[in-house]
Amino acid sequence: MNNGRSTAGRTRTPPVACRACDLNEICRLTGLIAFEGGRSRQSTGALRTVRSGATLFRAGAPAHALYAVRQGMIKTTRMTTDGDERVIAFHAPGEVLGLEAFSMGTYACDASALEPSICCEVPLPLLGEANSHVRELSMAVVRLLSQAAAPKHDLARGSARQRVTNFLVDLAGRLSKRGLDAKQLILSMSRQEIASLLDTRIETVSRTLQQLNREKVIHVRGTRVKLLDLGKATDETATPLEHPGMGQESAG
Amino acid sequence: MNNGRSTAGRTRTPPVACRACDLNEICRLTGLIAFEGGRSRQSTGALRTVRSGATLFRAGAPAHALYAVRQGMIKTTRMTTDGDERVIAFHAPGEVLGLEAFSMGTYACDASALEPSICCEVPLPLLGEANSHVRELSMAVVRLLSQAAAPKHDLARGSARQRVTNFLVDLAGRLSKRGLDAKQLILSMSRQEIASLLDTRIETVSRTLQQLNREKVIHVRGTRVKLLDLGKATDETATPLEHPGMGQESAG
DNA sequence: CGCTGAGTTGACAAGATTCAAGGGCCGTGG
DNA sequence: CCACGGCCCTTGAATCTTGTCAACTCAGCG
Numbered sequence: 001m002n003n004g005r006s007t008a009g010r011t012r013t014p015p016v017a018c019r020a021c022d023l024n025e026i027c028r029l030t031g032l033i034a035f036e037g038g039r040s041r042q043s044t045g046a047l048r049t050v051r052s053g054a055t056l057f058r059a060g061a062p063a064h065a066l067y068a069v070r071q072g073m074i075k076t077t078r079m080t081t082d083g084d085e086r087v088i089a090f091h092a093p094g095e096v097l098g099l100e101a102f103s104m105g106t107y108a109c110d111a112s113a114l115e116p117s118i119c120c121e122v123p124l125p126l127l128g129e130a131n132s133h134v135r136e137l138s139m140a141v142v143r144l145l146s147q148a149a150a151p152k153h154d155l156a157r158g159s160a161r162q163r164v165t166n167f168l169v170d171l172a173g174r175l176s177k178r179g180l181d182a183k184q185l186i187l188s189m190s191r192q193e194i195a196s197l198l199d200t201r202i203e204t205v206s207r208t209l210q211q212l213n214r215e216k217v218i219h220v221r222g223t224r225v226k227l228l229d230l231g232k233a234t235d236e237t238a239t240p241l242e243h244p245g246m247g248q249e250s251a252g
Numbered sequence: 253m254n255n256g257r258s259t260a261g262r263t264r265t266p267p268v269a270c271r272a273c274d275l276n277e278i279c280r281l282t283g284l285i286a287f288e289g290g291r292s293r294q295s296t297g298a299l300r301t302v303r304s305g306a307t308l309f310r311a312g313a314p315a316h317a318l319y320a321v322r323q324g325m326i327k328t329t330r331m332t333t334d335g336d337e338r339v340i341a342f343h344a345p346g347e348v349l350g351l352e353a354f355s356m357g358t359y360a361c362d363a364s365a366l367e368p369s370i371c372c373e374v375p376l377p378l379l380g381e382a383n384s385h386v387r388e389l390s391m392a393v394v395r396l397l398s399q400a401a402a403p404k405h406d407l408a409r410g411s412a413r414q415r416v417t418n419f420l421v422d423l424a425g426r427l428s429k430r431g432l433d434a435k436q437l438i439l440s441m442s443r444q445e446i447a448s449l450l451d452t453r454i455e456t457v458s459r460t461l462q463q464l465n466r467e468k469v470i471h472v473r474g475t476r477v478k479l480l481d482l483g484k485a486t487d488e489t490a491t492p493l494e495h496p497g498m499g500q501e502s503a504g
Numbered sequence: 505c506g507c508t509g510a511g512t513t514g515a516c517a518a519g520a521t522t523c524a525a526g527g528g529c530c531g532t533g534g
Numbered sequence: 535c536c537a538c539g540g541c542c543c544t545t546g547a548a549t550c551t552t553g554t555c556a557a558c559t560c561a562g563c564g
Binding site: 442443444454455458459462474 | 510511512513
């Protein structure tokens with residue numbers, strides 16, 4: 001199940017501040033988090049820890065909750081007809097999983113942890129509850145969903161080089177958006193998982209990373225990637241659709 | 253602007269019944285359509301006709317409405333940094349455009365007609381209105397968005413052959429879902445537009461279609477494609493995520 | 505009746521996959 | 535503590551697919 005790689009004892013993807021989470025507004029409106037003088041306080045047992053390689057939920061299982069990644073990294077996958085898994089996405093802290101629950105009633109993907117992770121669980125019934133915040137809550141849910149429904153920048157497009165650079169830029173941008181370090185990436189996913197996401201082969205991912213390394217566009221050693229000058233590597237493709245830029249705010 | 257191809261005077265994508273439209277529930281709840289003994293009646297000027305090649309809305313423009321394709325075919329595109337357009341999707345009758353409006357306030361793509369088309373326009377303010385149906389309406393919007401937020405089956409994956417067959421199967425399935433003829437496709441989009449959607453080249457699309465034609469998996473002549481036995485062409489990839497199957501109901 | 509643009513086809517080059525082998529890191533067991 | 539084995543990653547070479555360039559066909563239109 002787990003790839004057994006050496007995330008143990010290493011630097012892990014750090015937790016995100018509630019205020020930088022996509023579920024923040026909704027959590028506040030449902031009362032899942034309370035505020036005390038500007039700082040948020042987590043209430044009740046809405047947290048769920050997921051060991052590395054363990055499953056958060058499975059495709060087809062009845063969906064009773066939304067999840068937000070608080071710490072760590074979660075991958076969503078689906079089985080192909082050949083029986084091997086296809087990576088749909090990697091979810092960084094602050095990002096939400098399971099939005100299909102509202103319409104499908106079941107999850108569309110398997111979700112499992114790439115490293116020891118913590119997720120916030122928001123029961124769906126809470127989001128339909130009639131309380132004083134109904135109106136605001138409903139609008140917050142609509143906004144969240146609308147954001148997810150917007151056409152995404154597809155990483156699996158263009159040459160192998162573009163895919164890999166897009167992948168790195170995308171990941172860095174998403175981390176940066178949450179106030180996490182985006183220059184010193186720790187790739188908690190395997191090359192195989194990256195290849196699956198980018199619809200290419202593990203050898204191609206490896207070669208491309210090494211080539212970028214030789215060109216001093218990045219510095220890569222195992223799971224550690226330092227972004228040096230990805231600007232000159234971003235040849236073409238389309239302008240990203242969801243992440244206006246990388247580099248927004250620092251943590252806290 | 254228009255590709256000037258010969259959709260004129262030919263068979264066009266026929267209109268979809270309101271009851272088979274993704275916006276149906278929402279239209280009813282907003283009162284945009286009324287029911288008289290089981291059949292729906294369109295009220296007021298919510299219809300918008302779009303000439304072939306004409307634009308429904310543009311990326312970046314303030315978004316004041318959702319659109320549903322009633323008749324015809326709409327493509328959504330985005331400009332690449334090189335200045336040429338990338339096709340994001342083709343929208344068949346019954347499908348909704350502009351769902352990003354709730355969160356972004358502006359449209360994320362250009363939308364234009366591949367053939368003479370008619371769209372239903374649902375002003376956003378209507379969806380936030382306080383009326384007796386608030387609760388049901390809000391939930392309908394959430395369901396619609398959740399559906400769109402579900403991970404999509406990406407057509408631009410796998411070999412050229414898989415991409416083309418996936419494209420055809422996907423299109424056929426979506427038409428069938430609306431009760432339209434799914435065995436006799438009329439491709440109102442150009443080969444170039446297909447190539448753009450599938451992230452490949454026009455020559456590859458052409459060659460692949462001709463090869464499928466030689467293998468009698470399809471019969472293609474210009475814009476007309478007859479699906480003969482795509483089952484044996486669908487080698488692998490993942491199982492579709494959004495279109496459970498093709499063949500649901502015939503038009504009411 | 506030739507013009508024009510979309511579509512098709514062929515030849516070749518570039519790029520990605522495949523197959524195979526070697527290196528490095530880590531956990532296990534001696 | 536160190537050797538061993540497994541797994542992931544890297545690298546090389548051959549092959550296959552796709553992109554590129556160019557010519558040609560076909561249909562619509564003036």
